[in-house]
Amino acid sequence: MSNILTKLKTALQQELIKEPLNFERISELHDQLLALDPQATRFTVDAQHIHRLGFELVGKQETALSELIKNAYDADATYINIDFKDYDKQGGTLIISDDGNGMTLFDIRENWMRLSTSDKEKNPLSPLYGRSRAGRKGIGRFAVERLGKQLLLETKKKDETKKIRVHFDWDIQYKSGKLLTRIINPIEQFSAEQNAHGTTLRIGKLWDKWTKNDFIQIWKSVLFLQPPFEIPLCHRASKNDIETYAPDPGFKVRLNGELRNEAVPELSIEKNFLANRTALIKGWIDAKGKGHFKVHSEILEFEDKQDSEDNYQEVGSLEFEVSYFIYNSKLMLSVHQARQFGKKLGGIRVYRDGFRVLPYGEPSNDWLQLVIGERNRLLKAKNENFFGHVALTSAENPALEETASREGLVENEAYKKLCDFIKECLEWATLRVASYRQLENEQVNSNSKNHQASASGALQEHIDELKNQPQGSSIDAHQMAHQLEKVQAIVKKKEQKDIQYSEMLRVLASLGISIAVFSHETGGAVTRLKASLTNLHSRILSACQNSTEINEHFEQVNQTTNRLGDLASYISTQIEHSVTRNKDNIALYAVIKKFIEQFKNYFNTRKISFEWEVIPNVLRTAPMHRSEIDAVLFNFLTNAIKAMERNNAEQRCIKITATRQDNFAIIRFQDTGAGVADNIKNSIFNAFFTTSSQNRQDEIAGPGCGLGLKIVSDIAKVNKGFVRLSEPDTGYGCCFEFGVPISSKQLKLAEV
Known part of the structure; x- marks a missing residue:
C-alpha cells in the first residue's frame, strides 16, 4: 500500500507543476488518494x-x-x-x-x-x-x-x-x-x-x-x-428599516x-365563478395557537364568527380562505357551468412561501377526507364544492415541511392538526350556511302563505260585501261565481307579473355573460382597428390628391370607433365591479367623474352638454355595491337621452348633483327632455312599463324593456333608500332623485 501511496503522491506533484494543468488527471489522482485513507471512509456518488x-x-x-x-x-x-x-x-x-x-x-x-x-x-x-x-x-x-x-x-x-x-x-x-x-x-x-x-x-x-x-x-x-x-x-419582507425591495x-x-x-381560456379563474359562491369561509390560527373561524354569505345575507376550543400551537400561525359552492338554481344562475368549473378546478390547495404544494387540491386528492370522512355526514360536500387555499410560511410553520420529492407535506403531528383545524372550520361554516338556508326557506314559505292569505282576504271582502247587501236582494250562485272569478283574475295577473319579472331578470343575467365576452373582444378589436385605420389613412393620403375629403371621412370613422371603444370600456368596468359581492362606502365624486369621462365622446357627438357637482366632494354612501350606483346613473342617462330625442330638444343638457340632506346622500339627475306626464307618474317604477319604442335604438340608450327604473327602485329599497320624481331646476324638464344613507363615519363626524 505504501508503494501505491508513494506513486500517487509523485504523480500528483508532477501534475501540479505542469502548464497548463490537467484538471481531469488531478481529480482522478485526488480521488485515488482519498480512497487510501486508513483512518476514514467517504461517500462517493455514482454518475447514474x-x-x-x-x-x-x-x-x-x-x-x-x-x-x-x-x-x-x-x-x-x-x-x-x-x-x-x-x-x-x-x-x-x-x-x-x-x-x-x-x-x-x-x-x-x-x-x-x-x-x-x-x-x-x-x-x-x-x-x-x-x-x-x-x-x-x-x-x-x-x-x-x-x-x-x-x-x-x-x-x-x-x-x-x-x-x-x-x-x-x-x-x-x-x-x-x-x-x-x-x-x-x-x-x-x-x-x-x-x-x-x-x-x-x-x-x-x-x-x-x-x-x-x-x-x-x-x-x-x-x-x-x-x-x-x-x-x-x-x-413579503423588507431588507431592513431603511432599504426595501423593488416593486415586483x-x-x-x-x-x-x-x-x-x-x-386554454376555459382554465381561467373567472370572477363570475367566484361570484357564484354561496359563502366565503375564512380561518386563521393566531400566535397563541388559538383557532378562529368566519363565514360570510352575501346571497343569504349573514355573517358569523366562532373561536375553536382546541389549541393548534404545533401548526403555527396561518390563514386560509375558501369559497363554498352549493350547486342549486336558487343560489346561482348557471348551475351546469359552475359545476363544470368546480369539477375541473375545485379543491383546497396548499401554498408554502407563496408557491403551490402538490398534490393538495387536485380532483383525485381528498387530503381532508371530505368524501370518506365521518364528518361528511354533516358536510355533504366534496372537492368540487370548495375553491380556496391555505397559506403557510417556512418561518411561521416550520413543522410543516415538504417531502424530498416536493409532492406533499411530511405527515407528522403538525400536519394532522392542520387537517383537523380546517375540517373543524368547514364543518362549522357549512352547518351555519345550512341553518340560514333553512331560515330563508321558512321565510319564503311564510311569504307564500301571506300571499295566499292576501288573496283569501280579497275574496273574503267580496263575500262580506254580498252578505251586507239589503235583505231581499237576489244573491245567487252566479253572482258568487262572478266575484270569485274577479279575485282569481287579480291573483293570477299578479303571479304572472312576478314570474315575468323574474324570467326577464334571468334572461338579462344570462345575457350579461355574453356581453362580458363581447366587451372583451370588442376592446381588442377597437385597438387593432385604430392601428389599421392610421396605417390605411397614411397610405391613401400618399396616393390621393384630395386630402381634405379623405380626412373628413376618416374623422367620421374615428369618431364612430371612439364611441365603440368607450362603450366597450364602460361595459368592462361594470362587469369588473359587478362580479364582486363586496360592499363598500362609495365615493360619489370619483364615481360620477368616471361615469362622465367614459361617455365624453358620445356626449360630444350628440351635442349634449354636461354639468356636475358633488358637495362635499368627500361625500360617501353607506356600504353598497359600486355597480349599483353605476346602474342608477346609466338608467337615468338612457332615459334622459330618449326623452331629449322624443322632445327634439334644441338645448340638450344633463346635470348631475350629489349633496347631503340629513342622513342621506342624494343624487339629482336632470335633463332637458319633456319630463314625465302626470298620467304615468305612478307607473314609471313598475316592471315592464316603458314609453320607448323597441324599433328606435341608440348605441348607448338602446331599446326600452321597461326594467330600468324598476331596477333603480329595487336598488334604492335594498339599500334602505328611495327614488322619486322631483321638481327640476329652471331650464330643465325632468329631475329624478336617488337617495341612500351616508357612510357611518361621515354621520359620526356630523354628530361631533
Missing part, C-alpha cells in the same frame, strides 16, 4: 444518481417543468418563455428562457452544480423583489434531466461582460460506474451585451412526446403555481408563444 434524481424525485414531466418555472421566479424573472420544437414525438427540443438575475461562474459551480445546496436556505428571499423562494431542496435543476437527454445552459448576470455556456449530455456522460465528481462539463465564455441578463435552458432529445392534454396539465399546474388570491403580507412587476409564463388565457 443524476438520472435517479431526475426520474424518481421529479416523477412527472409537468412537475419537472413547474420546478424550472419556480427557479425562474426565484431568480427575479418577470417572464419565462417555454418553446417546444417537434414535441409530438420523442427526441424533440425544449427551450426555456427568462430575464432573471442570471448566474456567474461562481454561482454555477457553488450552487447550480452542488447537490442539495443550502443557498436558498441561507437566502430565503430573492435579492431584487424580495420574493419568497420556492426551492429548498436544491433538486429543481435535475428536472432538466427528467425532461431530456441533453442540456445547453446559457446564463449571464447584468453588468457582466461575458455570457457563460455549459453543455451536459446526461445520456452519454452520466453513465453507471463513473464517479459523479469525475464527469466533465465543458464551459465556454463569450462576449454579450452588458445590460442583457437571464438564463436559457436548451433541452435536447426529449424523453417523452407531448400531447395537447400534457400542455393542459402544464397550464393547470401554472394556473395554481401561485395562489389565485392575494398573498398575505407575511410572504409580476411574473408571466408563455408556452409556445401563448399566455394561459390565450391557450
Whole structure:
C-alpha cells in the first residue's frame, strides 16, 4: 500500500507543476488518494444518481417543468418563455428562457452544480423583489434531466461582460460506474451585451412526446403555481428599516408563444365563478395557537364568527380562505357551468412561501377526507364544492415541511392538526350556511302563505260585501261565481307579473355573460382597428390628391370607433365591479367623474352638454355595491337621452348633483327632455312599463324593456333608500332623485 501511496503522491506533484494543468488527471489522482485513507471512509456518488434524481424525485414531466418555472421566479424573472420544437414525438427540443438575475461562474459551480445546496436556505428571499423562494431542496435543476437527454445552459448576470455556456449530455456522460465528481462539463465564455441578463435552458432529445392534454396539465399546474388570491403580507419582507425591495412587476409564463388565457381560456379563474359562491369561509390560527373561524354569505345575507376550543400551537400561525359552492338554481344562475368549473378546478390547495404544494387540491386528492370522512355526514360536500387555499410560511410553520420529492407535506403531528383545524372550520361554516338556508326557506314559505292569505282576504271582502247587501236582494250562485272569478283574475295577473319579472331578470343575467365576452373582444378589436385605420389613412393620403375629403371621412370613422371603444370600456368596468359581492362606502365624486369621462365622446357627438357637482366632494354612501350606483346613473342617462330625442330638444343638457340632506346622500339627475306626464307618474317604477319604442335604438340608450327604473327602485329599497320624481331646476324638464344613507363615519363626524 505504501508503494501505491508513494506513486500517487509523485504523480500528483508532477501534475501540479505542469502548464497548463490537467484538471481531469488531478481529480482522478485526488480521488485515488482519498480512497487510501486508513483512518476514514467517504461517500462517493455514482454518475447514474443524476438520472435517479431526475426520474424518481421529479416523477412527472409537468412537475419537472413547474420546478424550472419556480427557479425562474426565484431568480427575479418577470417572464419565462417555454418553446417546444417537434414535441409530438420523442427526441424533440425544449427551450426555456427568462430575464432573471442570471448566474456567474461562481454561482454555477457553488450552487447550480452542488447537490442539495443550502443557498436558498441561507437566502430565503430573492435579492431584487424580495420574493419568497420556492426551492429548498436544491433538486429543481435535475428536472432538466427528467425532461431530456441533453442540456445547453446559457446564463449571464447584468453588468457582466461575458455570457457563460455549459453543455451536459446526461445520456452519454452520466453513465453507471463513473464517479459523479469525475464527469466533465465543458464551459465556454463569450462576449454579450452588458445590460442583457437571464438564463436559457436548451433541452435536447426529449424523453417523452407531448400531447395537447400534457400542455393542459402544464397550464393547470401554472394556473395554481401561485395562489389565485392575494398573498398575505407575511410572504413579503423588507431588507431592513431603511432599504426595501423593488416593486415586483409580476411574473408571466408563455408556452409556445401563448399566455394561459390565450391557450386554454376555459382554465381561467373567472370572477363570475367566484361570484357564484354561496359563502366565503375564512380561518386563521393566531400566535397563541388559538383557532378562529368566519363565514360570510352575501346571497343569504349573514355573517358569523366562532373561536375553536382546541389549541393548534404545533401548526403555527396561518390563514386560509375558501369559497363554498352549493350547486342549486336558487343560489346561482348557471348551475351546469359552475359545476363544470368546480369539477375541473375545485379543491383546497396548499401554498408554502407563496408557491403551490402538490398534490393538495387536485380532483383525485381528498387530503381532508371530505368524501370518506365521518364528518361528511354533516358536510355533504366534496372537492368540487370548495375553491380556496391555505397559506403557510417556512418561518411561521416550520413543522410543516415538504417531502424530498416536493409532492406533499411530511405527515407528522403538525400536519394532522392542520387537517383537523380546517375540517373543524368547514364543518362549522357549512352547518351555519345550512341553518340560514333553512331560515330563508321558512321565510319564503311564510311569504307564500301571506300571499295566499292576501288573496283569501280579497275574496273574503267580496263575500262580506254580498252578505251586507239589503235583505231581499237576489244573491245567487252566479253572482258568487262572478266575484270569485274577479279575485282569481287579480291573483293570477299578479303571479304572472312576478314570474315575468323574474324570467326577464334571468334572461338579462344570462345575457350579461355574453356581453362580458363581447366587451372583451370588442376592446381588442377597437385597438387593432385604430392601428389599421392610421396605417390605411397614411397610405391613401400618399396616393390621393384630395386630402381634405379623405380626412373628413376618416374623422367620421374615428369618431364612430371612439364611441365603440368607450362603450366597450364602460361595459368592462361594470362587469369588473359587478362580479364582486363586496360592499363598500362609495365615493360619489370619483364615481360620477368616471361615469362622465367614459361617455365624453358620445356626449360630444350628440351635442349634449354636461354639468356636475358633488358637495362635499368627500361625500360617501353607506356600504353598497359600486355597480349599483353605476346602474342608477346609466338608467337615468338612457332615459334622459330618449326623452331629449322624443322632445327634439334644441338645448340638450344633463346635470348631475350629489349633496347631503340629513342622513342621506342624494343624487339629482336632470335633463332637458319633456319630463314625465302626470298620467304615468305612478307607473314609471313598475316592471315592464316603458314609453320607448323597441324599433328606435341608440348605441348607448338602446331599446326600452321597461326594467330600468324598476331596477333603480329595487336598488334604492335594498339599500334602505328611495327614488322619486322631483321638481327640476329652471331650464330643465325632468329631475329624478336617488337617495341612500351616508357612510357611518361621515354621520359620526356630523354628530361631533
